[in-house]
Amino acid sequence: MPGIGEIFDSVAGSVAELFTGEPSVQRAEVVSLSDVHPGARNGSVLTVQEALEKAVGLDYSSAPGTFGPRTKEAYAKWQRHLGYTGSAADGVPGRTSLKKLGAEYGFKVREGDGGSTGGRVGSPVPGHGVNYAYGVPNARYQTGYHTGDDYAAPERTPVVAVRNGTVKWSDARGGAYGNWIGLQADNGRVYVYCHLSWRDVHPGQKVKAGQRLGRVGSTGNVTGPHLHFEDHPAGPFRYGHDRKPAW
Numbered sequence: 637m638p639g640i641g642e643i644f645d646s647v648a649g650s651v652a653e654l655f656t657g658e659p660s661v662q663r664a665e666v667v668s669l670s671d672v673h674p675g676a677r678n679g680s681v682l683t684v685q686e687a688l689e690k691a692v693g694l695d696y697s698s699a700p701g702t703f704g705p706r707t708k709e710a711y712a713k714w715q716r717h718l719g720y721t722g723s724a725a726d727g728v729p730g731r732t733s734l735k736k737l738g739a740e741y742g743f744k745v746r747e748g749d750g751g752s753t754g755g756r757v758g759s760p761v762p763g764h765g766v767n768y769a770y771g772v773p774n775a776r777y778q779t780g781y782h783t784g785d786d787y788a789a790p791e792r793t794p795v796v797a798v799r800n801g802t803v804k805w806s807d808a809r810g811g812a813y814g815n816w817i818g819l820q821a822d823n824g825r826v827y828v829y830c831h832l833s834w835r836d837v838h839p840g841q842k843v844k845a846g847q848r849l850g851r852v853g854s855t856g857n858v859t860g861p862h863l864h865f866e867d868h869p870a871g872p873f874r875y876g877h878d879r880k881p882a883w
């Protein structure tokens with residue numbers, strides 16, 4: 637749990653960001669996908685905000701150039717406008733939705749950052765969907781609810797990086813999670829892959845969205861082979877600090 641000091645620091649930091657008159661952000665003519673994510677502050681974000689103002693009525697006057705909650709909600713609106721649903725409309729830009737926004741509202745998206753397979757993939761277990769969802773009340777867990785999404789699949793089915801990122805850990809020391817991998821993704825989140833039978837990657841390794849990280853298994857505390865997939869904030873892994881997986 638964060639201490640009062642930490643909470644105070646983070647509130648103070650946000651207030652400072654609004655009022656200390658940091659140099660203003662210059663709009664980018666060409667937007668980089670890797671620059672446009674929640675928490676970012678740069679010219680690419682400003683360009684995207686200008687487009688979102690026209691597309692869905694975003695008012696970004698309180699934080700031009702900063703990708704905060706309002707910008708995220710506006711981007712989710714844009715994704716829904718494109719017909720995306722569920723975790724595909726989470727307000728985190730992907731290559732396709734960003735290019736469509738640029739095509740309609742007059743900016744280019746830089747090629748060559750984000751990888752040839754695109755900014756993210758549809759499922760951490762390609763071809764498989766969620767069979768047991770995040771948040772279902774379950775007394776088996778200390779939290780009292782299911783802390784991730786489960787993807788049931790046969791042993792040795794490939795699991796892949798949902799976004800570009802860097803492998804934070806990859807080891808057999810997950811305890812109830814068995815063989816596990818933490819992926820520090822380019823949107824600032826850490827995605828946790830559990831119960832693996834096989835790991836292909838090592839800590840510090842850079843990976844692209846869609847790249848294989850390992851294979852489905854039944855290591856740790858399980859009743860059958862599946863991927864248990866969690867979504868955490870950056871920083872050391874802390875049990876229960878999860879959210880509904882989205883990427």
Ligand SMILES: [Zn+2]
Pocket residue numbers: 782784785786863864865
């Ligand atoms: Zn699970």
